Amino acid sequence: MKKFIAILVSGMLLMVSFTSIASRLTIEITQGEQTTTPVAIVPFGWQGTELEPPHDISRIIEANLKRSGRFTALNRQDMLTRPTSGAGVNFRNWRLLNVDYLVVGKVRETAQDEYVVQVQLINILSEKQLVGFSYPANGKILRRLANHITDLIYEKLTGERGTFNTRIAYVTSTDGKEPAYHLYVADADGYNAQSIVRSAEPIMSPAWSPDGQRLAYVSFENRRSRIYIQSILTGQRESISSFKGINGAPSWSPDGRKLALTLSHEGNPDIYIFDINARKFSQLTNSAAIDTEPEWSPDGKHVLFTSDRGGKPQLYKIPLFGGQAVRITYEGDYNAGGVYSPDGRYIAMVHGRDKRYRIALLEADTGRLQILTDGFLDEAPSFAPNGRILLYATAGGNNGVLSAVSVDGRYQQRLASQDGDVREPAWSPYNQ
Amino acid sequence: MNSPTNYLTMCVLALMLSACAGFGSSRQETASTQADESPAASSADSGDAETSAVDIPGLINGVRIDQESSPENVRTVYFEYDSSEVRSEFISIIAAHGELLSVDRGRRVVLEGHADERGSREYNIALGERRALSVRRLLLSSGGSSSQVQVISYGEERPAVVGQNEAAWSQNRRVKIRYE
Structure with a gap:
């Protein structure tokens, strides 16, 4: 196993309103090809x-x-x-x-x-x-x-498209007397990190719009959850969902016109579809169990989600235009937070087994499941736009750090930050 | 509203609750410490005249618990892994809170649901909410009304204890009962 530190970063900061700390990410290749x-x-x-x-x-x-x-x-x-x-x-x-x-x-x-x-x-x-x-x-x-x-x-x-000119978003938190949560956007190599949201209350679940111009995310400012859509270029944002209870887990439709999200105002969490232009919500799932973490399929035809309707959290998919939800994971007693590879061939998820939570890859056609990572608290997988690398969050000492693994499992790297806990990486689409 | 019977009921409930303070948590302060520092206690008149107390046997030594958003009003209910079932030892505590709400309809609580850090974050938000709703059901069945009880889930976002072991996780799977 070849070890070397590739780069040390001191990001060049542009002057934007919320920039206070450069969240410097250090990238280390922990296992090479x-x-x-x-x-x-x-x-x-x-x-x-x-x-x-x-x-x-x-x-x-x-x-x-x-x-x-x-x-x-x-x-x-x-x-x-x-x-x-x-x-x-x-x-x-x-x-x-x-x-x-x-x-x-x-x-x-x-x-x-x-x-x-x-x-x-x-x-x-x-x-x-x-x-x-x-x-x-x-x-x-x-x-x-x-x-x-x-x-x-x-x-x-x-012969593959590169992802060097793309971005990543991630959430950081620092403890102490005044806890601070940041939503950062950085170049794919960790440089040029800029805080685009800062709050004393938690920030969660960043999701890039398909055009790479906007981020949807959940913020708990004013002690309630809300989903916001924020423009990367202007910093302007709008609140799109502030129901009683959970407003969470936004996922963009491939055409960028809708969001799938989780609401619990009817009593328990179900999946809803929000039409951004029409500003209308419609309910997609209706069960007495937890339904959350919707993920739009790349072909736009169905939504993947996590549900414990069978007793334990597992992944299901439901057609958008009529039909029943179908369970798609059976191995392990915990499968949650599923995301599609850009070509729809794979689903990456948090896979819990033997009290370890690792990132696993499910081949959509064959149902073959492969465990990709070797941590015990791995979560939040996000595919590079070329589908070759997965970014995810893992435990590093007492703080969360980001790691990357190639989908063939052969290559791993770690992105550590000096500024507290780093989690919930979201890799942007290609720049347009 | 402030009839003697009600006052007595509240004191008894307060005693019950203060006896339970710190249950399962080393971070909580007992209610009495905080009461000593309350503005009411420190603003006593200290003029020159000598005063003496009337000796009343059997004085009920109640502890105030109605200071707005003070930490001693925070009660915490702990849960098993991936479970939202209220453990038996917490049922009477929650019932006492429910009776307190029934005695004073002006009181409001926020139930903050939390989860340990394992697994995915949005699922943990849902789990935290389900825990808070379990506590809410017991509050309502013991006299609280739905207009008095608000629910918010923070999932794994606000751990009480940082640490990647069961000792920390068991402290983080919780519902905080916070009086507004």
Whole structure:
């Protein structure tokens, strides 16, 4: 098991109203892939008035690729030459260093805080350029651009879409005399964490809208539960559900027009559908048991939910347009909080067995269940938009931390924060 | 409202309740400590004249429990894992609260339902609510009226004790009876 710390983060804070603490996440790869592709990301050339560009783009790309668990990167000091474009590459040198692919580029300052970034991905064996782009950029978007470039490289080399230019949301809490709950949004690598809600009362269940522009969440401010929808860009929010009892577990429909949610004002928790434009609620389940944690299926046809109608919490699904709920989990005495992979093939859940709570993956077609994690208090699984990685919350010492595991179970990493308890990760959809 | 019989009933109930204070919880203070610090006790007239007390045998030494939202009014009912069944030792305590509500219809309580941290968070919200509703049913059957009893569930969001072991979890599976 290979251990190394990939990056230490001190997030660049934008000035937004609620930002007080940078919730710094440290990412550590705790278990890597068996086979990795050797790449070299050469330090980018720099032409500008300052000694260095505002961001080391090649370092960001390198950290991203390493963090994916599928690449090893040649150390900078082992590079014999440092070309900044495809034209200057000595292929034989790189072949001797066992490098399969090379990333070269340069950053040129064209005006105050204006840059042009050029990047090329080169296949050392075939001696061909695989990706080549030139981008205008200002200082503010350089880091995002580096993530975007990583996406291009990753997709070219793996055939899968990258998720480096996406975001994660998560909830933190700090104890003490004045407990504080925050809802944070950060880049997928943990950088640039910004608090978008701060409250003395609990915040729960963040859920991204399918366009990645809004977050629905539950807040207990004023000592009652409410569901809010908040715009990421403006920070403005609206309360959409404040019934007596539970207002919880929002889940967006794939078209972003509706929310499935849990209400208990009729006496016990049932699943409801809320039409955002029409502002109307309709009841989907009606049982004397607990029905909660709705999750819209990616095809939009049914809703997955947790119910203890059989005595213990298990996962059920119910068609949206008429029909009975069907139980879908049978292994273990506790299955809850189910979420679909983006392609609908898998359902990840909290799986309780032998007094341990771990994340398990159910293959929807075959019903095959696979336990993915080895904690004892694992919860809140959330798929990366490419379906390859699951983020989840786990116990780390006395505080909750976030972990990630690949759906094949081969690769794990841990995202720890210095600021109290971190939980309820929600991975954003692709940026649009 | 404040007839002597009612006052006596309240005192008796208060004694019953204060005897139960701290039940299963090391964090709770007893009601009497707090009563000593009440504004009524500290604002006694201390002029120059000498005074003496009338000796009344059998004075009922009641403890005030009606201070708004003071911590000694918080009572806690504990639950087994994944259960919302009220344990037998708590039934009489809840009944005493119900009778208190029936004696004074102006009193209101909030029942805060909680769960331990195991399992998923929204399911724990539902579990916390079901526990609070169990306590509510007993309150109503012992004299409280539904307009006096409010319910909120915090699930696992506000643990009383932080710790990843049964000792902490057993303290966190609870319903707090909080007087408004």
